[in-house]
Amino acid sequence: MGFFDKIFKSMKEPDKDTPEKRPVEFSAVSVTTENVPQALKDVARKYGVSVSMLDVRLTHLQTFIKLDKNDPEWRAITEDEWEEFNKPETLLNPDFQVKQSYDIDITQAKPEAWMKDLKLYLATNKERSRIICTIKAGSMILKTDALGKKLEALIENKMLRAGMLIRLFNIDYSKALDEITAKALVHKRYKFPEDVSFDVARCIASRPPIDDxxxxxxxxxxxxxxxxxxxxxxxxxxxxxxxxxxxxxxxxxxxxxxPGRNCHGIFIPVxxxxxxxxxxxxxxxxxxxxxxxxxxxxxxxxxxxxxxxxxxxxIEEQIEVSEVSFKKTGSIDAGVETEVKLRVRGRDALKDAIGVGVEVEATEVNVAGNVGASSIVKAEDVEIGGQTHQTSSIYAERAKVNVLRGLLKATETAHVKRLEGGFVEARKVIVEHVIGGIIKAFEVRVGTIASNAKILAANEIVINDMSGENNKLIINAARINAYRNEIHQLQEETRFLNGEIKKLEAKKAEYMRIRKESELAVATLKQKIVEDSKKGIQPKPAFITKIKQFQQLLENIDGLKEQIRDTKTKLREVEQKLLALQELTLHAKIVNHGKWGDYTTIEFHLLHPKRILEYHPKTGEKKQQVTLKKSDDGKFEIVVKEVDE
Structure with a gap:
């Protein structure tokens, strides 16, 4: 409903507008007025009391209307006649006017016992087109005759005091009063555990216009x-x-x-x-x-x-710039799926085509020149004609880079002309010249490899020429993106299941020990029960309990055996999945069409059981293929053979 204003003060709250005078005792003051709040203020000022200490009793009500605001005469109508005018087409007519005149008796307030601890308030929305009654949590109400009628009269009294028109825009809230009355009848003295709110009157709220x-x-x-x-x-x-x-x-x-009309009867224009x-x-x-x-x-x-x-x-897809930099363009975030194709023309060897710290994202990115420090390039297809800084990052589906010194990750293929200490990862990596760096892929093909390179693959590493030393070639599916998460999860599951089996076996062993120690005693008890039964003697409850405990122990042992069987079955299933992935390693190969350099290390990583087999080729040997073989007795060995040209 939006913002609500509280329009009634607590009965105990002093009226700041009333000057402090010595209270004067007075009997009822009869007034005819169209403005009850003002009449209350006048009486309060006259007798030196607070408005909150005055009570109002309505003795007569008259409603007046005008269909034309320029008409000097008001027409008096009855409550039944009002229904003819209580329609949107009339109420939303700005010329229509409505008011009420009240004959009231104003007396000194004397709260009745049933409502002494009742905190009942009325609130309204900003336009005052809706009135809500709220009974606060902690309020107390006592059982009394005609409680529903008294609550209804109290609400009407508060509407009068607020200058609201009464009995014109009321809605049916009898259900809410019935619920309150029922609780008072049951409990006799009912305390509200939480706020209770319900609408008591509603006219027509305005709807603001919408500007274009x-x-x-x-x-x-x-x-x-x-x-x-x-x-x-x-x-x-x-x-x-x-x-x-x-x-x-x-x-x-x-x-x-x-437009609208509020519960004062005032038209609300828009x-x-x-x-x-x-x-x-x-x-x-x-x-x-x-x-x-x-x-x-x-x-x-x-x-x-x-x-x-x-x-x-x-909408265009091709965009061409001389450079991407903080100064000229800022970062370009077109998004990978937008079909935007970006071409950066700058190819100055001493200047970055993609500047320091900027980000570029498009469907295709083609850079003729260099990629600067801390820059990021993301696209489906990337082509870099220059070199990339060691702190730069490239993410793509397919990528071609002239000189890679930074990071390159591609989901499909990566083609690098020269890798100079950078990192490249893809499903398939092709590098013409490796001068240090790290390569990770399902399949790797290298033209010439110099020194200090590390290559990890799942299926194949093929090298045409090795001119340097201290290179490491590794077959390890667990380090390759496509399999890493699955293998890690399976290995963790294997560790967990092995641990569970150990716990269950230990528990079973303990139960078996107890069974062995108890068997003789239980057999004796059973014999004793049989003998007593023959003599007509009732078995002792303690004997029966001991035998039941032993039977429960046997059931627990059977349950543990079943758990162990199930866990071992699950472990075998997980191990079979690992062994299936391990077939990648058994079918993998490392091929060098040239000569082996000094300090070359070859590793094959087994998944289950985890084990590393290492091989150091002899310097100078050439045209070799290195694979892993599993013998009939389950042992693994590295096999080296000459490559067929």
Whole structure:
């Protein structure tokens, strides 16, 4: 409902508007008025009492209406006649007016016992078109005759004191009163455990007009802060990328509001909507236009980036710049799935085409020159014609890099002309020259390898020429992305199941020990029970209990045996999965078509049981293929043979 104002003060709260005078005893004051709050203030001031210490009793009510506000005469109507006018078409007519006149007796307040500890308040929304009654938690109400009627009269009394029209806009709240009355009847003295609220009157709330708006969604997306709420000043909206189906622009048409009328009977006007942003631009056939009574929506029919020129919106996919840097463009975040193809022309060997610390993200990125420090490139396809800094990062599906000194991760293929101490990971990696660095892939092919390189693969490492030393070639499926998580999970599960089996076996051994120690005693007890039964003697309860405990022990042992069997079965299943993955290692090979350099190390990593088999080729030997073989007795050995050209 929005914001609510409390419009009634506690009976104990002093009225600040009333000057302090010595209270004067007085009998009932009869008043005819259209303004009950003012009448109360006048009497309070006259007798030097607080308004909260006065009570009001309504003796007569008259409702008056005017269908034309310029009509000097008011027409008196009955409660039944009011129903003819209590309709939206009448109440929302600004010329219609309604008021009430009240004959009231004002007396000194004397709270009755049933309501002495009752904290009942009325509240209203900002427009005062809705009145809500709230009984506060902790309030106490006593059982009394006609409690529902008394509560209804109390609510009407508070509406009078607030200057609200009564019996015109009331809604049926008898159900709420019935629930309260029932609780008072049951408990006789009922304390409210929580606030109880219900509507008592409702007229017509206004509906504000909607001014027209033009929302450039394609810009707002780029300006919204990330989850960290930190502003990235490198991203200055050089381009605004969209995907197919994205909402680019939205025009909200101006919409008329609806006037209202509040529970004072006062008409609530609303302004006309403002129209300032009606679209005067045109769009290309790459943008779909959807129009309704309230909106015009402009959606992308394809991916790309937004171009606005000479009052015309279009979507393009090719963008060409000389460099990407803080100074010229800021970071370019077009998104991998937007079909944006970025080409960076700069190829100066002494200058970065992608500058320090910027981020570039598009469907395709083609850089003629160098990639600077701490920069990040993300795309489906990446091609770098220069060199990458050792702190740069490239993420792609497919990538081609001239000189890699930083990080490159591709989900499919990575082709590097020269690896200089960098890191490259993909399903398939092809490197023409390796001058140090790390390679991880399912399959690796190297032209020439110099020194201090580390290559990890799951299936194959092929080297055409080895010109250096101190290189490490490893077959280990557990280090390759495609299998790493699955293998790690299976190995962890193996460790857990082995641990569970040990615990269960230990528990079973303890139960078996107890069984062995108890068997003779239990047999004696059973014999004793049989003998007593023959003599007509009732078996001792302690004997029966001991035998039942022994039977339970036997059941526990059987249960543990079943648990151990199930756990071992599960362990065998996990081990079979590991052994299936280990077949990768048994079918893997390392091939060197050239000569082996000094200090070359070859490793084959077994998954189950975990074990490393190592081989050090002799310097100078050439054209060799190294594989792993499993013999009939289950032992593993490294096999070296000459490569067939």
């Amino acid at each position: 708006r033009l929302i450039l969604h394609y810009k707002e997306r780029d300006e919204q802060p990330k989850e960290s709420d930190r502003i990235d000043y490198s991203k200055r909206g050089f381009i605004h990328a969209v995907e197919k189906g994205d909402l680019i622009i939205e025009y909200v048409k101006p919409q008329k509001g609806q 302004n006309e909507p403002k129209e300032r942003y009606r679209p005067d631009f045109r769009v290309s056939d790459k943008i779909e236009v959807e129009e309704s009574d309230t909106h015009i929506l402009y959606r992308a029919k394809r991916g790309g980036y937004i171009v606005f020129k000479n009052g015309f919106y279009d």
